Amino acid sequence: MFQSFFCPNSMLENHRIAANRAALIILLALSVFLTACGGGGGNNTAASTTPPAPPVTQPLPPVDVSTIMLADKGSALAPDWQRGAFIEIYVRGYQDSDGDGVGDLKGLIQRLDYLKDLGIKGIWLMPVTKSQDGDHGYAVSDYRNIETAYGSLADFDELLKQAHDRGIGIIIDYVMNHSAAQHPLFVNSRDSDRNAYRDWYVWQASAPTGWNIYGGNPWRTVATGSYFAPFWDQMPDFNLLNPSVVEYHKNNLRFWLNLGVDGFRFDAVGNLVENGPSAWLNQPRNYTLMNEMRLLVAGYSNRYVVCEAPDDPKGFAAADACGGAFGFQLQIDLLNAARGNIDAINKVSNYFKTSPIGIAPILANHDSFAGDRIWDQLGGNINQYKLAAATYLLMPGTPFIYYGEEIGIAGGAGLSGDSKLRTPMSWSADTATGGFTAGKPFRALAANVGTQNVAAQQSDANSLLSFYKSMLKLRNTLPSIAKGxxxxxxxxxxxxxxxxxxxxxxxxxxxxxxxxxxxxxxxxxxxxxxxxxxxxxxxxxxxxxxxxxxxxxxxxxxxxxxxxxx
Ligand SMILES: [Ca+2]
Ligand SMILES: [Ca+2]
CATH class of the missing domain: 2.60.40.1180 (Golgi alpha-mannosidase II)
Structure with a gap:
């Protein structure tokens, strides 16, 4: 997992090492590490002709924490575009354009006409930034570049242009709580307790006791100390009490806003700041921090923010926090109402009596904690499925459809956990590819690809897809439904x-x-x-x-x- 730290990719980066290390030392270090990576070629000239140098433990990767100023290009979208329905898309699983079996931005561009026809007004892209995990993308290794398998920044520019031409906005996942362990900032921070970036993450000399987050100890011990990483040892938490870290994230947000991105979905905002083993969730600073981020985004034209806060949707959806948050827990009542449960019908009816308009209702998403694919939860009962869809697509708030939900995609064949929810999209009945790729799909297809797919439903007036289109048409033609x-x-x-x-x-x-x-x-x-x-x-x-x-x-x-x- 760590083998690529200093090997081929980062060797190129090392040529840009900051000037705080003498060129001679860099040469020495490069020699050592080229050898370690099997690429040294036995040339020891530099080492044999130079005087003794101070000890160097390792060359640290350069970091880019440069300032980015606001440069708003305006918005091509209609006012209130964010009151139309969104779709959450996992780019890796949506459409492959080059046959490598992995979805990409060019593939997504090919499917924009489908999304426009469906009636979508906004797309939330799960992380498209460069990641260490090579899967979901939440272990971000570069906040200012595109995941290599997905394409390039030029492809992203094209996606923005093509989506905007169709009246569709694009928001991207932004992960402020943690980075990848391979992110250059953490590689520096981990190096020693004297490193300039040490305080950008959460460190203790040794792991404190008494902590338990989601059933695990969030403290991870390495040679230089113990760092805080509740979600995965490869996703260390930033120290968001350090103003430099907050500034860094603000600069990253401006980077994407300046490109023309239409907003953000902020990940894990309940986990931003920790104040102790019994005060690590939904801390007061999380709300004021998100208010700062919302205000930064609001400095640009016609943008939108939605937050992931499963334990306090209403608090974070408030106008003085994120201004928008997913309606976690509501999805349980929506599905039970669809099953005919009277108590759930009453809860759904009461929900928007007391909830901010910024709530973004969902039926499901990419995380298994939010529930299985709707097809699996309802046992393929199309009548109940349509009732659930109608209920949340006609309600106040901004509904988010999870890709494939509109055709009744099931979980992946033979898969479990989150992977089961993140399969290739079922475009056709082809049980080898689902129409997703000309090659071999990176993951098993949905178990029901043969029967529930776009090709089979597009011309069927009674299909689930046609029903979703009808509901979104109501939302798109009746302002009272969209924003009344x-x-x-x-x-x-x-x-x-x-x-x-x-x-x-x-x-x-x-x-x-x-x-x-x-x-x-x-x-x-x-x-x-x-x-x-x-x-x-x-x-x-x-x-x-x-x-x-x-x-x-x-x-x-x-x-x-x-x-x-x-
Ligand atoms: Ca591809
Ligand atoms: Ca945190």
């Missing part, structure tokens, strides 16, 4: 109803989660006006009586959406 108020919510038996209002537009959404048709008397409507069905289009008009009530029959397991007109 949440009014007059009620639950009556298995029926949930609410109204959305924006400017003069008023809509009514009714969902029957039960197994039989229900006739419901809907109240609090404008007296004497008419309900016009906008979904499905063939359902009938209904009159609102003088008391502002209308009697409506909703078939079993279905959703009805109406606009109100005089």
């Amino acid at each position: 108020s949440y009014d007059a919510p009620f639950v009556s038996g298995s029926v949930m109803g609410y109204q959305r209002k924006f400017a003069a537009e008023q809509t009514l959404v009714l969902t029957n989660y039960g197994q039989i048709a229900v006739t419901t008397n809907v109240a609090n409507l404008p007296a004497g006006q008419t309900l016009n069905a906008v979904f499905p289009l063939n359902s009938s008009r209904s009159a609102i009586d003088a008391n502002g009530a209308a009697s409506i029959t909703i078939p079993a397991q279905s959703v009805r959406v109406y606009t109100v007109s005089p």
Whole structure:
């Protein structure tokens, strides 16, 4: 795992070593390490003709912590674009363009027309920065470059341009809590307790006792001390109480914003700062720190921020913290409501009575702690699946679809844990490639690729994909659904109803989660006006009586959406 620390890739970097070491010492060190890497070629001229030098333990990789100033190119996107639906995409698993079996940015560009047709207004890319893990990308080894297997910064520029041309924004994952152990900053920090970057990470002379985070000891001991790394020993936590570290991250954010990226998904914001073994989650500084980051992003035109904070979505979604956060825990109620559970239907109905508009509802994501693929959780029950989708795609907030969810992709065949959720996308029924690559996919395909795939569903008006398109079309054509108020919510038996209002537009959404048709008397409507069905289009008009009530029959397991007109 550590073998590439000083070997071929970083040898090139060593030619740029900072001037605080004499050239002679660098030559000596290069000689030593070229030999260690099997590339020295036996040339010891430098070593044999120079006088004795001070001892050098190892050449440290150069770090780039340069300042980047705000340079806003403006935004090509519509105002309120971030109230449309997003899709979370794992680039490695989306589309391979060159046959190496690994998804890449060029492949994603080829699929932008599909995403536009689906009705997507924003894409969250799981980390595209260079990583040590070569998989999920959360072990970032270079905050200002693209993962080699994904392409180049030029490809990323092209992706931004092509997405913007289609009215789609791109936000990228930003990992502020930790870097890769191979990141040059940590390699320096680990070198000695006198290194200039020692205090950029969290060090103790020896591991303190009494710590337990997610069932493990977060302290990792190496020759120079013990560092704090709760998620993985190869992902050391930054010391975010060091102002230089915060400045570094701000410069990295400006790097991407200056390129034209439309915002960020911030990883693990509940874990940023630790104040002791019983005070390591959701510390007060985490909220003010994220407010600083949000303000930095807000210095650019029309950008968007959403945070991952499973233990406090509402706190971090607040306007004086991230301004946006995923609605963790809500997904459990959404799925139980879809199964017809009355208690869950009531919880869903009540959710946005007290939640900030910045909540971003999900059904699932790339982490197994948030649940399995929806197909697996619902046992392939398409009616329940459509109810779950309708519920969160028509609600307030900004919904995030996890790639493949819209076609009912299942977990990977024979896989478990997070890998099971991060398979290649099922574009076709080809059980060898899924239409994902011309080569051999880097990981097993979804177990149901033969039946649940884009090709099979695109021309089927009753497919899950067509249903997702219908829901997103409502969101994209009715401002009240995308960004309106949440009014007059009620639950009556298995029926949930609410109204959305924006400017003069008023809509009514009714969902029957039960197994039989229900006739419901809907109240609090404008007296004497008419309900016009906008979904499905063939359902009938209904009159609102003088008391502002209308009697409506909703078939079993279905959703009805109406606009109100005089
Ligand atoms: Ca590729
Ligand atoms: Ca931390």
